[in-house]
Amino acid sequence: MSGAMLLEASGLEIRFGGVVAADGIGLTIAEGEHIAIIGPNGAGKTTFLNICTGYLKPRAGSVRYRGRELIGKSPRAITRLGIARAFQIPQLFAQQTVRENVAIAAAARAGRIAPFTRLLATPERDKADALLALIDCADVADREAHELPEGKRKLVDIALALALEPELLLMDEPTSGVASSEKFAVMETLIRALEARGVTSVFVEHDMEMVTRYATRVAVWSSGQIQRDGPPAEVLADPEVIRTVIGTA
């Protein structure tokens, strides 16, 4: 069920040389939604996530989060306000154990990262274990991150993001690189974890079956503009969307 307004983007414009990556983008996100962003390569989907998380500054437009302007704030400041990001390639410390990776994120959230911090003797260990149980990764807690199969790596990356205690999680193709036989199980676990923690999400996705099953709403990007925005069943049946996006997916 959707709740109060969380984020409101409007009039976003950005170009890179001759490429227009955002041309009047406007999108609202309400609490409890899981919004899929779809669209052809180069349409500006990742650019939108980069603007919302402070990695790119648009030349025009606004992004308000619970009424506060985000444009001009640093990625760190935006994370502190409650927006986390998970990347297409998980950002894990390869030589640390999975538990240590999540504990580091939890310690960072608590402002307890300092040289010689004993990560696993602190409350962060319990937080890490609870998160790993939530994403079905308790079995790999003692493994080093580089040993993980792709599906587990993706889920651990989500645990890292959840350790920051976000209200909104932005994800770039959360199951890309995961074997198709595992994709649905990974996404199922991911969405269940978000629901359990009351986290709203936006995910860029190229797999339409994933969109149909897991998105509560879908927004279609096309050349830096939003072509359609609505319930998945309606949007994915639109002949224009089928022609421009699904036909090329």
Ligand SMILES: Nc1ncnc2c1ncn2[C@@H]1O[C@H](COP(=O)(O)OP(=O)(O)OP(=O)(O)O)[C@@H](O)[C@H]1O
């Ligand atoms: N930092 C940048 N510098 C220069 N060009 C960029 C930059 N970021 C994005 N672009 C360009 O802007 C356009 C939109 O890129 P973006 O990554 O947002 O597309 P996308 O819809 O996420 O594509 P894909 O599905 O392939 O990931 C592309 O032409 C890309 O090359």
